[in-house]
Amino acid sequence: MATVLSVSGSPSATSRTVRLLRHLDAGLAAQGHEVIPLDVRTLPAHALLGADFAHPEIVRATELFARADGIVVGTPVYKAAYSGLLKTLLDLLPQYALTGKTVLPLATGGTTAHVLALDYALRPVLSSMGAAHIVPGWFVLDQHITTGDDGGVALDPASAAPLDQVVAQFAAALDRTAPVPAAR
8 A cells, every 4th residue: 555644734733624634544444555644733843944955854845745645635724725844844855856756735714715726735745855746635615614522523525525535536647656565
């Protein structure tokens, strides 16, 4: 199965974006994929903002992108665009860091007025970074994500069914492009 890097561009550890991603991570892992979560907020701010390409944590993040077959990129939408936190990391990656990768863009936000942020803000950047295949992304309204005290996530049916469909398309694309294990 494929290795999936699940990247959260949310500055909050308890955001709906993070919880949604971890919920999707569990589903992908249950299908047999190796899922590696990466919360950009845990990377050193001074390395991100100072564009310290050589910082060990930035080097490690870059290596995670290189290792992954697929990337799930989740971000809250602020001011009609993906988060600045996510932007700082993408700026530090090599120009073609997504070459050969299958990418699933996801966004969360408070109003449907931000739906186009996926296609007009995030998708062009992912494409410019060489992504082999960007599957249709999905925008989830904050009000459609309910989180329990245990960290569990429940999705409104209006978002759950289409989100399941784009995740299934992502998983199918991974299955078509994942490297075949070498025979022993």
